[in-house]
Each structure stands twice: as C-alpha cells, then as structure tokens.
Amino acid sequence: MSIYQNLLLEQQGKTAIITINREEKLNALNGKTLAELSAVLDEVSQESSIRGVIITGKGEKAFVAGADIKEFVSLNASQASELSRVWHEKVMDKIQSFSKPVIAAINGFALGGGLEVAMSCHIRVAVSSSKLGLPEVSLGIIPGYGGTQRLTQLVGRGKALEMIMTGDMIEANDGLQWGLINHVVESHTDLLPKAISLLERTYSRSATGIAAAIEAVNVGIQNPEKGFEKEIELFGKCFESDDMKEGVAAFLEKRKPNF
Structure with missing residues (x-):
C-alpha cells in the first residue's frame, strides 16, 4: 500500500x-x-x-x-x-x-x-x-x-x-x-x-449485487425519472453474474453462498 x-x-x-x-x-x-x-x-x-x-x-x-x-x-x-x-x-x-x-x-x-x-x-x-x-x-x-x-x-x-x-x-x-x-x-x-x-x-453478500444497488440508489437520487429504469437495467445485468448463479445455487442447495 x-x-x-x-x-x-x-x-x-x-x-x-x-x-x-x-x-x-x-x-x-x-x-x-x-x-x-x-x-x-x-x-x-x-x-x-x-x-x-x-x-x-x-x-x-x-x-x-x-x-x-x-x-x-x-x-x-x-x-x-x-x-x-x-x-x-x-x-x-x-x-x-x-x-x-x-x-x-x-x-x-x-x-x-x-x-x-x-x-x-x-x-x-x-x-x-x-x-x-x-x-x-x-x-x-x-x-x-x-x-x-x-x-x-x-x-x-x-x-x-x-x-x-x-x-x-x-x-x-x-x-x-x-x-x-x-x-x-x-x-x-x-x-x-x-x-x-x-x-x-x-x-457475506454479493459484491456484484452491492455495487449494483449503490449505483441504482445514486441514479434515483440524482435523476429520479431514471431511477426505476436503472434498477430494471441493473436487475437484468445481475442475472449474468457469477454471484447470481452461486447465490441461487446456494439457496436451492440450502447452504451459505460462497461469494
């Protein structure tokens, strides 16, 4: 450092x-x-x-x-x-x-x-x-x-x-x-x-999900008219992430996710 x-x-x-x-x-x-x-x-x-x-x-x-x-x-x-x-x-x-x-x-x-x-x-x-x-x-x-x-x-x-x-x-x-x-x-x-x-x-949560949540909240504050659309966009993008696949698999397998 x-x-x-x-x-x-x-x-x-x-x-x-x-x-x-x-x-x-x-x-x-x-x-x-x-x-x-x-x-x-x-x-x-x-x-x-x-x-x-x-x-x-x-x-x-x-x-x-x-x-x-x-x-x-x-x-x-x-x-x-x-x-x-x-x-x-x-x-x-x-x-x-x-x-x-x-x-x-x-x-x-x-x-x-x-x-x-x-x-x-x-x-x-x-x-x-x-x-x-x-x-x-x-x-x-x-x-x-x-x-x-x-x-x-x-x-x-x-x-x-x-x-x-x-x-x-x-x-x-x-x-x-x-x-x-x-x-x-x-x-x-x-x-x-x-x-x-x-x-x-x-x-213990998804870093990908957290980053997307921060972005969606910020867009909604800065430009309320675009907040919902940004949420929709980022929600979809999350489905292409490894974190989403691991999170869903862990839920279905009744175990903790390994993010």
Missing part, C-alpha cells in the same frame, strides 16, 4: 481503514489532504482483497473540523467555483459512487467539509459526543462540497435549512433521530468495531 503524508491507510482483513491524519489541525481538509483522499480511493478501488472502506479522523477530537480556511482567502468567484467543482468530482462524488461500501466513523467534530465527506459515505456511525454542523454561513459562504444537496436528501428540506441557516452544531443523537446518522456508539473504543461489524455483514 502507498504511503501518504496526510492520511493513514491500513487493511484489516477485507476492510481498508483510511484515517485523516492532521490531528493538530483537527484533521481539516486542505488541498493536499483532498488530493490524497482522491488518490487513496483510487488505490483501494483496485485492490481486490478489499471489500469495504472506513473513513475516520485521527484522535478523539475531530473527524474533520472543516476545510482549511486559509486556502480560501485569495480566491475569486471563478476560482472558488472551480475549487468546488474539482473536489465534488474527485472526492465527494467518488465516495458516493464508490462500488464498495464506505462507512464514515465519526470520532468527533464533523463540520463543514468534514460533514460533507461523511454525508458522501454510504453509512455513518458516530460517537455520542460528536458534534455535526455546516457553519459556512458564519463565513459569508455556503457549503460547497455537496452539503446543501446531501443534507437535504438525508434529513429533509426543513431540517437541512435549519442547520445551514443557523450554522449551529447538533449532537450525534439528534443526527440519529433526524436520519443523518445510522448508528451512535457511546465510546471511541466502540466506534471502529461497530463500523467493521457492519461491513463484515456485507462481506
């Missing part, structure tokens, strides 16, 4: 754990970190022994406490729009469309770009002490890495606008109640084991 300056990458069984490693900066996202995150996702996607991914932050204070604001100071409007577009495509959209399950293990503050990374993941697990928020309006800007769209998809228009317009942080348990968080654990020692256990449940 490659060595990164601002990230740690390790593999535990079939799980890749990506840790944003800028603890002294509360794991803030600067350009270098985002570029490395894009590169590590490409690396992990090509590793056949990896079936799932966890993204977390170093330490117990922050998952990612936002973007590195110092990098925003000199940008004009067109430069800022291009920055947003690049990291949409190279990081946030890449996570959302990743063909292997990706879980955000939220170990502390997930603010601004940090919450946007977490919302790009397929599942979110958080320590109960974590704080979540999109405080960009306090800087005179708005969320620029997908936050206005993904938060609305997860919690609905009213709650999303409340969070964005006030810029206030919410507790992890509020996020659980609103649908922003899937699971809350009480301690940091429980966080990675919970995320790993969720991924391991997917490893």
